[in-house]
Amino acid sequence: MGAQNAARLPAEWEPHAATWITWPQNPRDWPGKFQPMPWAFAEIIRKIAGAPGRERARVLVCSPAVEARARGQLKKAHVDLSRVDFHVIPTDRGWMRDCGPCFVERGGKVAVAGFGFDAWSKYPDFVRDAKVPETIARLLGLDYAPATRAGRLVTLEGGALDINGRGTLVTTEECCLDPEVQVRNPGFTHADYEAVFASALGAPNTIWLANGIKGDDTHGHVDDFCRFVDARTLVLCEEKNPADENHAILEENRERLESARLEDGSRPEVARLPMPAPLYFDGMRLPASYANFLITNAAVLVPTFNDANDRIALGILAELFDRPVVGIHAVDLVWGLGTIHCLTRQEPAG
Numbered sequence: 001m002g003a004q005n006a007a008r009l010p011a012e013w014e015p016h017a018a019t020w021i022t023w024p025q026n027p028r029d030w031p032g033k034f035q036p037m038p039w040a041f042a043e044i045i046r047k048i049a050g051a052p053g054r055e056r057a058r059v060l061v062c063s064p065a066v067e068a069r070a071r072g073q074l075k076k077a078h079v080d081l082s083r084v085d086f087h088v089i090p091t092d093r094g095w096m097r098d099c100g101p102c103f104v105e106r107g108g109k110v111a112v113a114g115f116g117f118d119a120w121s122k123y124p125d126f127v128r129d130a131k132v133p134e135t136i137a138r139l140l141g142l143d144y145a146p147a148t149r150a151g152r153l154v155t156l157e158g159g160a161l162d163i164n165g166r167g168t169l170v171t172t173e174e175c176c177l178d179p180e181v182q183v184r185n186p187g188f189t190h191a192d193y194e195a196v197f198a199s200a201l202g203a204p205n206t207i208w209l210a211n212g213i214k215g216d217d218t219h220g221h222v223d224d225f226c227r228f229v230d231a232r233t234l235v236l237c238e239e240k241n242p243a244d245e246n247h248a249i250l251e252e253n254r255e256r257l258e259s260a261r262l263e264d265g266s267r268p269e270v271a272r273l274p275m276p277a278p279l280y281f282d283g284m285r286l287p288a289s290y291a292n293f294l295i296t297n298a299a300v301l302v303p304t305f306n307d308a309n310d311r312i313a314l315g316i317l318a319e320l321f322d323r324p325v326v327g328i329h330a331v332d333l334v335w336g337l338g339t340i341h342c343l344t345r346q347e348p349a350g
Contacts, residue, residue, distance in 0.1 A: 008202030011165030022094030098157035174220030303330030
């Protein structure tokens with residue numbers, strides 16, 4: 001592939017044209033807690049679209065009636081509707097990080113790398129979600145290139161990886177390589193994924209972590225516990241209670257990061273981010289984590305959990321970023337088994 005046709009997935013802190021989000025419509029995503037979801041989403045959209053350096057919020061709705069209802073709720077929440085675009089695109093679940101388009105840069109233009117989506121190789125309702133990337137590419141007039149390996153469409157979700165925009169990507173073996181549980185690409189090896197990351201995303205250097213945190217329905221998404229905050233620095237969640245089941249998981253990942261290398265051969269810097277106290281609903285442990293933040297043009301939106309560590313986590317991230325860090329209440333959101341980063345997908349400015 002010539003350099004002029006090479007793809008690159010920009011880092012999340014690079015300038016955005018917009019952030020995409022799906023208006024909540026499936027009560028099964030938040031059983032028993034669906035009623036407050038539109039107001040939680042309205043706050044996220046308000047923060048995306050309403051500050052200096054702002055970007056557009058592009059909102060998927062399943063019908064014109066839902067659009068009208070969403071407009072009314074956003075207006076009540078004082079969202080600047082002149083910065084919001086609505087698109088009637090039906091979806092099944094609407095976790096935009098995972099089913100939405102993977103926007104890359106290719107030849108100086110924004111394009112879409114078309115990964116397959118199969119609802120985390122776990123749920124049956126994904127036919128409409130799987131069509132979202134190509135539909136959005138067509139809507140925006142962007143080139144769409146299916147991500148393939150050996151003639152097969154590669155299934156992968158955005159939350160499975162994080163990237164520094166310079167050639168390094170971080171992911172987990174639990175998500176990509178487990179041979180029995182939620183198998184996205186049967187038979188794939190480390191080398192297969194690394195070839196895909198290099199060709200489709202411009203990331204020839206992969207840092208392999210082990211497992212994701214408990215309560216993660218996706219089976220190992222990295223965006224719940226380890227994220228790049230700049231080209232050389234990652235934040236890694238830390239569970240200090242040795243009796244907590246996340247303690248050993250996160251310490252093993254720390255050990256792996258200690259021997260990791262960036263694309264230039266240097267070691268990354270690693271900052272530790274606390275975990276909130278374990279959060280449960282209806283007997284289920286939830287994947288509550290401060291690492292599921294979204295970087296926008298104007299701010300970093302961080303999930304918070306009415307926890308003593310909220311303030312500590314926000315302070316650590318404020319020291320690491322060059323833009324304001326804003327907490328977003330996520331106790332209800334996380335019952336959907338994901339929070340702010342899982343719900344959104346950035347579109348680079350190009």
